[in-house]
Amino acid sequence: MKLSKSIYQITPTIGAFLFIVLFVYTATSKFLDFSNFQTQLGQSPLLTAYADWVSWGIPILELIIAALFIMPKYTLLAFYASYALMVMFTTYIIIILNFSDFIPCSCGGVLEKLSWTDHIVFNIVFIGIAVTGIAIQTRKKTSEKRIG
Amino acid sequence: MKTTTIYRLIGLAIFGITTVVILFLLSEHEVHRNNAFVRRYPHHPITKMFDFDLGYDSYYIAGYSNQELFLGNHTAPLHVIKLNLITKDTTHIRVQIEDKNLPFKSVKIKLFPPYFFVMDGTVPVIFRGTLRDWEAKLWIKNNIYFTKGLPIDSNELFVRSISSKTKESVLGILKVTDTANIVLNNTLLQKQIDGVFDVDGSLLVSSDYQTLGYVYYYRNEFLVIGNNLELLAKQQTIDTVKIARISLSEIDDRGEVKMTSPPLEINKSATLSGEYIFINSKRLGKYEDGEMLNQASIIDLYDWKNKTYKFSFYVYDVDKKKIKEFKVWNDYLIAIIGNSVSVYKLKSSHFELNNTKL
Numbered sequence: 001m002k003l004s005k006s007i008y009q010i011t012p013t014i015g016a017f018l019f020i021v022l023f024v025y026t027a028t029s030k031f032l033d034f035s036n037f038q039t040q041l042g043q044s045p046l047l048t049a050y051a052d053w054v055s056w057g058i059p060i061l062e063l064i065i066a067a068l069f070i071m072p073k074y075t076l077l078a079f080y081a082s083y084a085l086m087v088m089f090t091t092y093i094i095i096i097l098n099f100s101d102f103i104p105c106s107c108g109g110v111l112e113k114l115s116w117t118d119h120i121v122f123n124i125v126f127i128g129i130a131v132t133g134i135a136i137q138t139r140k141k142t143s144e145k146r147i148g
Numbered sequence: 149m150k151t152t153t154i155y156r157l158i159g160l161a162i163f164g165i166t167t168v169v170i171l172f173l174l175s176e177h178e179v180h181r182n183n184a185f186v187r188r189y190p191h192h193p194i195t196k197m198f199d200f201d202l203g204y205d206s207y208y209i210a211g212y213s214n215q216e217l218f219l220g221n222h223t224a225p226l227h228v229i230k231l232n233l234i235t236k237d238t239t240h241i242r243v244q245i246e247d248k249n250l251p252f253k254s255v256k257i258k259l260f261p262p263y264f265f266v267m268d269g270t271v272p273v274i275f276r277g278t279l280r281d282w283e284a285k286l287w288i289k290n291n292i293y294f295t296k297g298l299p300i301d302s303n304e305l306f307v308r309s310i311s312s313k314t315k316e317s318v319l320g321i322l323k324v325t326d327t328a329n330i331v332l333n334n335t336l337l338q339k340q341i342d343g344v345f346d347v348d349g350s351l352l353v354s355s356d357y358q359t360l361g362y363v364y365y366y367r368n369e370f371l372v373i374g375n376n377l378e379l380l381a382k383q384q385t386i387d388t389v390k391i392a393r394i395s396l397s398e399i400d401d402r403g404e405v406k407m408t409s410p411p412l413e414i415n416k417s418a419t420l421s422g423e424y425i426f427i428n429s430k431r432l433g434k435y436e437d438g439e440m441l442n443q444a445s446i447i448d449l450y451d452w453k454n455k456t457y458k459f460s461f462y463v464y465d466v467d468k469k470k471i472k473e474f475k476v477w478n479d480y481l482i483a484i485i486g487n488s489v490s491v492y493k494l495k496s497s498h499f500e501l502n503n504t505k506l
Contacts, residue, residue, distance in 0.1 A: 087164035
């Protein structure tokens with residue numbers, strides 16, 4: 001019981017940690033190779049027309065979410081935001097795989113080495129982490145309220 | 149899990165998916181609308197006068213003066229052919245140069261009548277002479293290097309150089325009065341990738357030498373520039389490639405960067421005359437027969453003053469060779485194609501030919 005409770009306590013922290021690592025890593029690698037990232041987006045069949053602001057918006061958003069995770073007050077919000085962002089990335093991949101013959105990737109860093117199926121699995125795992133995080137965080141909040 | 153949380157998750161998922169789908173649809177719409185660029189081909193806006201066989205494919209256009217065309221030669225850098233466009237008489241000219249022992253790499257001869265300039269951006273020495281005696285005398289010698297140059301006045305060159313600060317390409321004007329002076333405007337060329345390869349393009353000067361132009365090779369854009377380096381117009385061509393599609397290698401141990409795959413060429417050669425910009429494009433628009441590209445090159449005509457695309461026309465291949473370079477002077481369109489020079493006349497029914505006579 002005690003063990004499961006500590007797992008229960010620690011899961012959101014691990015989840016948050018994983019998301020911070022993921023977002024900081026990908027955002028940094030995008031900025032480090034920004035022109036390349038912008039080009040890839042420009043060639044993307046999905047976002048060509050919006051490559052300019054999407055190329056700035058995505059990494060900035062990733063960093064903001066990572067920052068939210070650090071602040072305990074906003075952890076739940078951060079989980080929701082990461083969940084939404086991962087859903088969007090996954091939709092993007094699915095659309096690209098199904099509606100385009102030209103497939104660029106601009107995920108940043110080693111993630112670019114992943115195959116598209118790996119990518120989807122990877123994203124779904126992270127969606128799972130976000131959902132778990134949200135569930136536990138929500139329950140914690142309500143129980144805290146009850147105690148308080 | 150509480151139901152509100154589940155609702156929230158579903159709501160967010162729907163929000164995420166719809167946002168991306170809408171972005172996709174909007175982008176598709178935009179790209180397709182542009183992608184469906186349709187060229188207009190009026191009937192015969194130009195008429196061929198003649199093809200003239202030069203015997204070699206190493207000639208380039210050096211300039212024009214009074215119905216006479218001057219051609220330089222890449223492999224015999226001091227040899228010039230003068231071709232009279234009315235009589236078709238040719239004169240072979242041997243350019244005399246003061247100092248032949250400089251380490252020239254790609255000498256070019258360019259005219260600003262009655263002067264001609266002998267230059268090679270890799271050797272910071274420029275010679276100048278007159279069309280009367282063809283004796284090139286040392287004009288400037290200093291440390292100004294440039295990658296491309298065109299005379300725009302008797303003592304001025306429009307140049308593209310590499311900025312010593314940013315190591316990126318920059319446009320400027322090199323002026324020689326008592327000393328050589330270079331004025332650069334680093335806001336004209338806009339970097340997309342590395343600022344050298346992606347901004348590559350052709351330098352243009354109008355036939356009356358009053359306006360300058362720059363046409364990017366790898367993106368759908370050109371600039372029209374005043375002779376004080378002020379931007380007069382920035383216009384998109386009918387093509388849709390906004391961002392250069394080139395891939396570059398990492399800097400190797402010799403400090404060199406190379407293209408790792410063939411770039412997507414949007415604009416090949418171009419020329420500027422009055423309000424017109426002529427651009428040779430290899431890319432096909434909608435409803436265009438790809439077969440045509442085996443017989444001709446496409447030239448698109450733009451009006452930079454009115455910011456419009458006017459129409460397109462073909463310049464036919466000669467001996468299965470495509471257009472390499474072309475210029476428009478008055479109502480002449482002159483194209484170097486393989487071993488030949490093709491001379492066309494622009495029809496006044498399609499072009500407003502009120503340019504100053506040369």
